[in-house]
Amino acid sequence: MIDIQLVRDNPEFVKEKATQKGYEVDIDRLLQLDNDRKELLQTVESLRARRNEISESMKGGKPADELIEEGRLLKVELSEREGYLEATESEWLELLKSVPNMPLDVVPVGSTEDENVVVKTWGDKPQFNFEIKNHAEIAEAKGWLDKDRGAKIAGSRFVYLKGDLVRLEMALWQFGVDVAGSESTLQRLIAENNLNLSSKPFMPVLPPAVAKKEIFEATGRLNKEEQTYKIEDEDLWLNASAEHTIAPMYYKEILDEAELPLRYIGYTTAFRREAGTYGKDTEGFLRLHQFNKLEMESFTDAQTSLDEHLLMVAIQEHLMQQLGLPYQVLEKCTADIGRPNAKGVDIEVWLPGQDRYRETHTADYISDFQTRSMQTKVRKNDGTLELAHTNDATAFSQRPLIGIIENFQTAEGDVIIPDVLRPYMGGREKI
RNA sequence: GGAAGGGUGUCCGAGUGGUUUAAGGAAACGGUCUUGAAAACCGUCGUGCCGGCAACGGUACCGAGGGUUCGAAUCCCUCCCCUUCCGCCA
Numbered sequence: 001m002i003d004i005q006l007v008r009d010n011p012e013f014v015k016e017k018a019t020q021k022g023y024e025v026d027i028d029r030l031l032q033l034d035n036d037r038k039e040l041l042q043t044v045e046s047l048r049a050r051r052n053e054i055s056e057s058m059k060g061g062k063p064a065d066e067l068i069e070e071g072r073l074l075k076v077e078l079s080e081r082e083g084y085l086e087a088t089e090s091e092w093l094e095l096l097k098s099v100p101n102m103p104l105d106v107v108p109v110g111s112t113e114d115e116n117v118v119v120k121t122w123g124d125k126p127q128f129n130f131e132i133k134n135h136a137e138i139a140e141a142k143g144w145l146d147k148d149r150g151a152k153i154a155g156s157r158f159v160y161l162k163g164d165l166v167r168l169e170m171a172l173w174q175f176g177v178d179v180a181g182s183e184s185t186l187q188r189l190i191a192e193n194n195l196n197l198s199s200k201p202f203m204p205v206l207p208p209a210v211a212k213k214e215i216f217e218a219t220g221r222l223n224k225e226e227q228t229y230k231i232e233d234e235d236l237w238l239n240a241s242a243e244h245t246i247a248p249m250y251y252k253e254i255l256d257e258a259e260l261p262l263r264y265i266g267y268t269t270a271f272r273r274e275a276g277t278y279g280k281d282t283e284g285f286l287r288l289h290q291f292n293k294l295e296m297e298s299f300t301d302a303q304t305s306l307d308e309h310l311l312m313v314a315i316q317e318h319l320m321q322q323l324g325l326p327y328q329v330l331e332k333c334t335a336d337i338g339r340p341n342a343k344g345v346d347i348e349v350w351l352p353g354q355d356r357y358r359e360t361h362t363a364d365y366i367s368d369f370q371t372r373s374m375q376t377k378v379r380k381n382d383g384t385l386e387l388a389h390t391n392d393a394t395a396f397s398q399r400p401l402i403g404i405i406e407n408f409q410t411a412e413g414d415v416i417i418p419d420v421l422r423p424y425m426g427g428r429e430k431i
Numbered sequence: 432g433g434a435a436g437g438g439u440g441u442c443c444g445a446g447u448g449g450u451u452u453a454a455g456g457a458a459a460c461g462g463u464c465u466u467g468a469a470a471a472c473c474g475u476c477g478u479g480c481c482g483g484c485a486a487c488g489g490u491a492c493c494g495a496g497g498g499u500u501c502g503a504a505u506c507c508c509u510c511c512c513c514u515u516c517c518g519c520c521a
Contacts, residue, residue, distance in 0.1 A: 041481055045490045052490090055502040058449060071501030212511095214495095235511095254441075254478090375479090379441085383460070385478085
């Protein structure tokens with residue numbers, strides 16, 4: 001959530017930025033509640049002060065009847081006022097939580113994803129001298145993809161992936177972990193992009209794939225419950241990204257500045273209900289209820305978080321370049337960056353089979369929006385305390401596999417394996 | 432799943448109704464001493480919220496949430512988690 005102080009100090013700014021992101025929040029009502037809350041709080045606290053005073057005066061002595069009687073009356077009044085305060089505060093908090101993070105000035109203002117801005121394209125779209133196929137056709141012909149049986153067992157948008165495609169996927173995870181774990185690679189990317197950052201490598205992590213509701217609420221990621229699967233009879237929800245269970249790792253903890261940045265590259269299976277996408281992207285495995293993803297997550301201080309975000313984008317580009325996949329980079333507009341984001345970048349791979357770019361990566365600049373509700377703080381070297389910042393970004397999902405299949409297909413219906421993945425594939429050149 | 436014991440500040444740990452504004456120790460930070468360091472000694476040392484320019488004052492927080500009481504870390508209830516033993520099992 002955002003800082004209530006920002007709303008108090010600059011309500012017009014908050015209104016404007018929220019509107020840019022397409023959120024309707026009643027800021028005036030929030031400020032009204034904020035005032036009500038303050039007044040009630042002061043009343044309650046002075047009643048409590050009197051209660052403590054009475055209690056204090058009885059220490060060690062014989063309780064005086066008048067004071068006990070006053071305490072009794074006080075208790076009744078206090079309980080009534082506390083009721084009002086609690087009601088006001090919970091409405092206040094709910095409204096405050098509904099305020100989106102403020103987009104940075106560099107974020108293009110737009111009302112639909114069509115207004116995202118292409119800031120870079122990389123690589124040449126491949127030319128084919130044969131009739132090309134899309135990834136679904138190739139995968140099905142190769143026996144890599146079985147949607148019918150997936151549907152029989154778990155329903156639509158669940159699939160069996162099989163054979164060499166699975167080997168290729170696993171190669172992708174290993175490659176991603178190796179790149180993000182390479183200090184020299186990070187060093188080079190940091191230098192090339194003029195970033196002022198540590199080259200500490202990303203530590204691989206296998207986090208839980210489920211979390212309690214309290215945790216999802218703190219990360220601001222359960223804003224769309226209709227997208228999240230719940231486990232029946234348990235207070236547990238399936239994560240929709242490793243980010244959902246890595247970001248809250250330091251829930252209610254204080255980090256030392258000296259140990260920052262904390263960088264993780266985590267792998268989990270992700271689950272998404274994909275409500276509202278019926279009939280969209282039903283071919284192949286572009287959009288599934290269950291997919292695998294390797295995700296970067298960093299905890300930094302406020303001073304380095306924006307550079308950290310840019311580093312993550314640089315890593316993403318590096319990964320795509322190493323695979324040789326043509327892509328474009330989008331600076332997402334205010335409507336598309338998402339509620340917790342202050343900035344967001346997407347990378348889209350060129351898909352010859354669809355004759356268009358499709359999203360493979362997202363990088364989220366969250367600033368202190370998550371950590372304020374997660375209470376993850378940093379003890380600075382000078383002893384002061386501030387909120388930590390979080391960043392997250394895709395390293396690889398399964399979608400780059402689609403890019404590989406479509407861009408590197410041959411007339412024979414095979415797929416050429418990118419050079420960098422061959423060491424993980426027993427040296428094979430194609431599948 | 433069954434039984435027992437526990438969850439206290441950055442860490443360890445005392446505390447079973449009002450002498451606790453959470454003892455004591457460690458770590459950390461500042462200082463004295465020292466050629467320097469260590470040791471010793473002195474001092475500082477939780478977080479949120481509200482008020483205040485500030486100094487500071489008030490309030491809440493001892494796993495979470497309720498309850499009893501004039502008053503709860505302490506008593507009661509529910510839940511969560513951890514440890515040990517048993518059972519089961521990748």
